[in-house]
Amino acid sequence: MTTDGRVEDLLREIAPEVLGALVRRYGHFDASEDAVQEALLAAAVQWPEQGRPENPRAWLITVASRRLTDQLRSDGARRRREDTIATREPNDELLVPEQDDTLTLLFMCCHPDLSPASQVALTLRAVGGLTTAEIARAFLVPEATMAQRISRAKQRIKATAVPFALPPEAERSDRLRAVLHTLYLIFNEGYTATSGPDLQRNDLTREATRLTRAVHRLLPDDGEVAGLLALMLLTEARRAARTRPDGGLIPLAEQDRSRWDKALIDEGVALVSDALARTKLGPYQLQAAIAALHDEAPSSDDTDWLQVVLLYELLERVSPNPMVTLNHAVAVAMVHGPQAGLDLLATLETDDRIAEHHRLHAVRAHLLEMAGDHVAARANYRTAARRTTSLPERRYLEARAARLSDDPSS
Template identity: 55%
Template sequence: MPGDTVEHLLRTEAPQVLGALVRRFGHFDLAEDAVQEALLAASRQWPADGIPADPRGWLIRVGYRRLVDLLRSEQARRRREHQAVLAEPEPAGPAPASDDSVTLLLLCCHPALKPTDQVALTLRAVGGLSTSETAHAYGVSEPTMSARITRAKRRLAESGARFTAPTAADRDGRVAAALQALYLIFNEGYIASRGDRLGRIDLAREAIRLTRMLHAAEPADPEIAGLLALMLLTEARRAARTDGDGRLVPLAEQDRSRWDSGLLREGTDLVDGVWGAPDAGPYRIQAAIAAVHAAAASAEATDWPQIAALYLGLEHVNPTGPVRLSRVVAVAHAYGPARGLALLDDLDERHRLSGDQLTSQRERAVRAHLLEMLGDRPAAARLYREAAALTANVVEQRYLLGRGRRCQD
């Protein structure tokens, strides 16, 4: 049985299993630990024994038993509470067919948690990212992220959080945190933090699935629609992003006939439907940028001045290093590499892009690209090699090293 099939199934079922245990017993922290052990048991048994007829029910039963073990080991001061829980019968029969993903997503974004902890917990519990992958998304060490996730689970338990929908008072904050989490999950699917694949289609599809569900639950929210549009327009290019040998193909060189026309239409329609709403946020603006790319019949026909203007607006509402670097690229294409390099120098001086852990790799790659366009090939080659050394994604690394060698020829 292909390992990817089991991995995808486990990633899809994990939120449902966790939701079933948390709804029944509470104890999010212990339930999440129990689910992780059930997933580990399945990853070992199912490839050899086959996927059970009711995989969700299998996981719930194994998770239930492990949760019972964890509850029995809790401190004496909670013994009476645990006895009431242990009196519950073990689940039997088929698992419920309901999807708890959105409720679980918003539980992870509970107002009792710090925003960074909300996103970290969501990435782990709902998105299925490992602790290492979640750490990479934040640019912190794995032990730091592990401690952050543990702290978030403990804080949920202390706050008495229940498996319920958000209230009107905390809805905006929880949805905003959920959107950030979904965005990071999709980004990990778009360019994996490590490994020999450019992206992870399972994560990208899961992010799209959850965002579709959130959009269905909140159809009037323009930022949710904007994020979904951004994901669809980006995912539409997946088939063209690598060649037959798995090598990265940059946007300017992609065969646009391989772009998914259905996803492009759906994403563009979503952008058109919400662009007129006031106070465009970061997801709507990024979706508009992706729509401009999608509308161009060729790389040469791209409206780069419009994209540069949109990135300037995006920088006003989301002044981050990656956004600033993307504006540099847009300005270089719209007005020439010299102007782009001058902007990069200015932004690096003011915001230390080359010294920041989250942007140093991309800053070197962008600078190398601009220097290559200006004809300084030796300097470009050196920076391409430096950028390659700063990524753990093998496909991206090979691409950057190849660009560096081309500058030396």
């Protein structure tokens, strides 16, 4: 982008309000979204040159409304219909949105009929205010591919003919889980980026956190929204310490904790403590609580591993899945020794969802190394290295295997 960062931030901030205003006034989510995108692009070009308008929101709504009515009129003409689409300028009521449509838009973009990849792409564009080119760069696909993904998602939303409103009360809780999951996916895409050409992707963690903050502001009493926001902050806090300058991964136990972001940790801890104290327990809160225990410990050895184990037990009850069991096994090993962890891992070997997954081999290797069985540990690190599709993980796992080969005691 050639715009300065502040214009871009402002545009992303007001994008959902502008889109909400248009959809409320004119309907046509699909065409409105295109019109808003054009207005955002026009602003990104014009504002840095000509100065920012006094009322940026009104400027965007006016420009987007004109584009939309032009578009609808030319569509109408093409169909040779006697269309009577209103061509008036947006009125005051439109320019001063009465309500925040961010949630309604998020529910729409994370509609269950869309694939996760489409939900992610559409959320970033329609709610996040990112351009298709920016989203394509972040996901390392050609712009045309991303444009198609977004356009297909919008067609599907059009086909579902859902009204522009919050989902019915009965569905709302499930639909909110889908929204949170999408935000979590966006965060993870950015967080797992390491170095080089992927740096652009870091922007995704910022976007995911910003959108989750917006949801938290609108739903302050939902513990899982707070839990997800806390999890993001507590994870983001470790970013600077998680990779070497060459992009190599540093495991949690070996990270330089003085490089963790204290302000993010404090905010995350406060959020999750408050949520745990006053709302219904849920998986994001539990994951955030575990992250908080790690973030508050001065070292791996000083971590309250017993408490971590108890939280994983709860998490397995609330939201059982093999990845949780893997992490649980590591914590169990820290409390009861490596064999206890290996025994828990053995229960996963017949689980098709994870039996072939590199992380099972990686955790087993780690626990075998703890147990002093360096030959078996090395073999498991090597298997894990061959099975991962992540280059930094592969380098890390190969280095662990090589370190054991160099060790004369093995």
